[in-house]
Amino acid sequence: MSGRHATVPGEVARLPELTRFLQDFWTAERLPAAQASAFEVALEEIFVNSVTHGSRGGTRVRVEVSLAVADGGVTMTVEDDGPQFDPLTLPPPDVDCPLEQRPVGGLGIHLVRRMMDTVSYQRVGAHNRLRMTRRIEP
């Protein structure tokens, strides 16, 4: 088992930096390139969510991302020091609704739930922690 961490201020402009961090981890661990994008999507959705909800507390949050390879899969943890918020309590969007009635938005967390094998939320002290795992097919 191996792991890595990156910490950035909660500004959406830092997203490319986090994506590079994930891609570097992927390369260093020699993971199959085609399976990186699900994690890139999950990282973006959760990071943007942390920044958006975190800024409601009036101060800028810090976001820490941890990646590890374990048990035939990758575990990604995204932690922020913003006000308590569990995005998994958001109602799922109606993905079958016709185009003209489709609300613009509400899809991010749905994508994360569908693209990861497991997603869990924990409030740990003053931090929100989302932990995601997905199996890597050899």
Add this chain to the structure above:
Amino acid sequence: MNVRLETVGKVAVVILEGRLDFATAEGFQKQLELVLAGIGSVPPAVVIDCAALQYISSAGLRVLLVAAKAAQRARIAFCLCSLTAAVRDVLDVSGFSRIVTVYADRGVALAQVPQG
């Protein structure tokens, strides 16, 4: 993220290159509006060619959804073609590929959409 326009007959083909994420979505929306405004006449169809689109997130889907709705209101046919595996996954999971027509490649799209 780069957006280019080609016209095939009267049909507008919009070619997307790069990553359509939270960081690039807003700029993409402006580029798309500019590109489509530059055509002059209203095209019968807009084909979004995604062969060089490597990545999309919900922020990118929102822009495509806004564009699809605008096209529908203007009675312009709107479709996507040539999805990469990563983009296809996101479109399938979001349900987007069930509400917007997706063609295998540009040739198939151009053969199917209204020409004028």
